[in-house]
Amino acid sequence: MARPRKPLLSTDRIVAAALVLVDEEGLGAVSTRRLAAELGVSGPSLYNHFRTKDQILEAVADAVSAQVDLSMFEDGRDWRTALRDWAVSYRAALTAHPNVVPVLAQGPGRRPSGLRLADAVFGAMVRAGWPPAQATSIGALMRFFVLGSALGSFAGGFVDDESAYDPADYPHLGQAHLLADRQQQIDERAFETGLSALLDGLGRQFAELTDSASASASASASAG
Template sequence: MGRPVRPILSRERICTAALDIVDKEGLAGLSMRKLAGKLGVQVSSLYEHVQTKDDVLHEVANTIMANVDVSGFETGDWRHGVASWARSYRAALAAHPHIVPFLAYGPARREASLRRADAVHGGLVGAGWPPRYATMIGASTKYLVIGSAMSSFAGGFDDDIQVYVDRYPHLAGAHRLPEHADEIDRDSFELALEMFLDGLTALHARVVGNAGDSTKS
């Protein structure tokens, strides 16, 4: 009989398997031993491709962030750029909510994250935003997206009406919220994004206008 064929490993296969574990069991459920078992290899084989568990998670994060679309900034319309970026960013994170706490720490040296951060900053500055404001808009959008992806307002209520009857008269219909959670959370995000963009539009007129006035004087 021939020798058993050794499973062929690659960073892509490792990343796919790791993401599957995280999606099903959360960040705490991922270990190098469990990952090796899922791939049908010895733990030592993993270390030929990745150095640590964090190394694996950075690969996973890169894969997820590669799905975030920042091409809207190429139109020169900063509002469209922020809106399309925020929506695709939220969609990417909502598809894999367990990885969000790891992503929340920042881009570190992840290529996909840094490329997108660079595109966002460049698009905002190119549209007239001062660099400091561009940085703050990028950070504020991240807060909005990650907050939306990490928690569900509607899903946080109990489906037992007795919890709310009598004691909380203004929450009489709260027990119905969980069954509509996806719709409520999506529409709530859209409301927050619209208000955010409206505020930025007014601010842009003031900031760019003031900058123009100062150059004329």
């Protein structure tokens, strides 16, 4: 009997296998030798798809970026609602794959999905009436905030040991040993608090921008 054929090696298979390794063991676990073993192929066969480990990690990062929903920028939602919904989707993708965040933090580079993400946010802000320079700043601000929220856990940084927080040394940390047990709830609430504060601030800036533009238009009309 003929032996069963192995699935053909493809870029998607390599990226999927690499993402599993990164999720389970971190970026350092990825190597062409390790991936070849995981996929049941010879090492050189990977070079038909990727020449270096860095190229593989770039593709893995782009696959995570592709998980971010961008539909809110095209379906008529106002800029503030769209920005909020996008930030929530973006963070969800990153928290599902936190070990990939250091690669994503380097910027989109030439990654197609990363560039589409940046293009969607910038384009939506400009269409909403933000000047291009401020639209760029908003994209950068949101990226800093979302990436930062996914890089680590505030609540998870405390140990589950009441004796570590002696009131004589830390009079306001008497309940800190309880934080780690409520990590997800606390971190999500912190993200929502920060996101609301950012959007409130941007909303005020946009109102000032709109008022200034209206005043200038009125002044021009009066002068005419």
